Amino acid sequence: MPIHRHAVFGFPVAHSRSPFIHAMFGEQCGVALRYERIEAEPEVFAEKLEAFRSEGGRGANVTLPLKEWAARLCGELSPAAKLAGAANTLLWREDHWYGDNTDGAGLVRDIETNLRWPLHDRRVLLLGAGGAARGAIPALFDAGIAGLCIANRTPERAQALANDLAAAGPIRVLALDDVSEAGRFDLILNATSAGRGGAPLELPGTLPAPGALCYDLSYGAAAAPFLSWAGKSEAAARSDGLGMLVEQAALAFALWHGQLPHTPPVLAALRKEQAA
Numbered sequence: 001m002p003i004h005r006h007a008v009f010g011f012p013v014a015h016s017r018s019p020f021i022h023a024m025f026g027e028q029c030g031v032a033l034r035y036e037r038i039e040a041e042p043e044v045f046a047e048k049l050e051a052f053r054s055e056g057g058r059g060a061n062v063t064l065p066l067k068e069w070a071a072r073l074c075g076e077l078s079p080a081a082k083l084a085g086a087a088n089t090l091l092w093r094e095d096h097w098y099g100d101n102t103d104g105a106g107l108v109r110d111i112e113t114n115l116r117w118p119l120h121d122r123r124v125l126l127l128g129a130g131g132a133a134r135g136a137i138p139a140l141f142d143a144g145i146a147g148l149c150i151a152n153r154t155p156e157r158a159q160a161l162a163n164d165l166a167a168a169g170p171i172r173v174l175a176l177d178d179v180s181e182a183g184r185f186d187l188i189l190n191a192t193s194a195g196r197g198g199a200p201l202e203l204p205g206t207l208p209a210p211g212a213l214c215y216d217l218s219y220g221a222a223a224a225p226f227l228s229w230a231g232k233s234e235a236a237a238r239s240d241g242l243g244m245l246v247e248q249a250a251l252a253f254a255l256w257h258g259q260l261p262h263t264p265p266v267l268a269a270l271r272k273e274q275a276a
């Protein structure tokens with residue numbers, strides 16, 4: 001059986017759980033693979049990706065801060081990667097890299113399938129306007145949300161995002177400081193990196209509508225402040241983004257190997273590891 005070579009590129013990348021996730025997928029699907037972490041600063045990413053390819057690598061994941069760089073290195077992009085201007089999954093096709101962005105679809109799969117929380121007709125507040133927010137917006141509209149409000153610390157960045165993605169659906173833009181005037185929402189997504197340090201988010205407890213879901217795209221310690229706020233608010237449910245991490249990985253695996261892995265045992269293993 002051939003051994004497929006994969007890697008995740010990032011800076012830093014030592015924390016990445018992708019090798020663990022893909023090892024479990026490979027075992028489950030009968031695919032022999034080797035999956036490593038490759039640390040690459042943006043200036044040397046192209047060189048390291050080429051070295052990986054010349055040694056037989058055909059499928060790679062890309063994480064912060066390289067997703068936009070990855071999209072620029074691709075000879076072909078999926079519609080999701082083109083809209084996001086960023087790729088988190090690369091597949092070598094004959095003579096060029098094909099880039100996809102599975103973050104948005106992974107988020108939607110986690111919310112709708114794992115959390116069993118339908119997105120159709122929901123009013124959504126998205127906190128943050130970075131790469132993760134950009135990837136999430138088209139997938140949220142594809143899932144049939146009623147409308148979207150983006151609140152960002154730098155409102156100009158949120159406005160630029162709304163302009164770029166105007167074709168996806170109706171988007172309202174606010175400064176994060178004005179979020180108390182935004183009304184109530186069925187789903188509140190934290191796509192900021194505020195939980196990783198810096199000034200904490202200050203959010204009014206009245207943002208969630210009855211029955212709302214509060215979801216942080218981060219996981220581990222970075223998700224703790226937002227989830228703690230959600231616990232004190234009127235939200236009915238809350239979640240971190242560990243399920244999104246597993247779902248975006250499953251979609252990458254499907255692109256590389258043509259099989260969509262069963263994700264619940266992998267998510268359960270990560271949750272167990274997190275609790276230990």
Ligand code: NAP
Nearest residue numbers: 128129130131132153154192193194198199218241244245
């Ligand atoms: P990014 O492009 O660097 O964007 C960061 C965003 O956070 C910007 O909107 C920034 O606002 C905002 N921000 C940072 N510090 C803040 C603070 N102290 N207060 C308020 N806003 C703050 O990062 P990204 O790629 O979008 O990632 C965002 C988060 O999503 C990260 O925690 C990442 O780990 C997570 N993520 C998870 C997955 C998953 O699979 N679960 C996938 C992708 C990303 P400004 O525009 O004002 O700077």
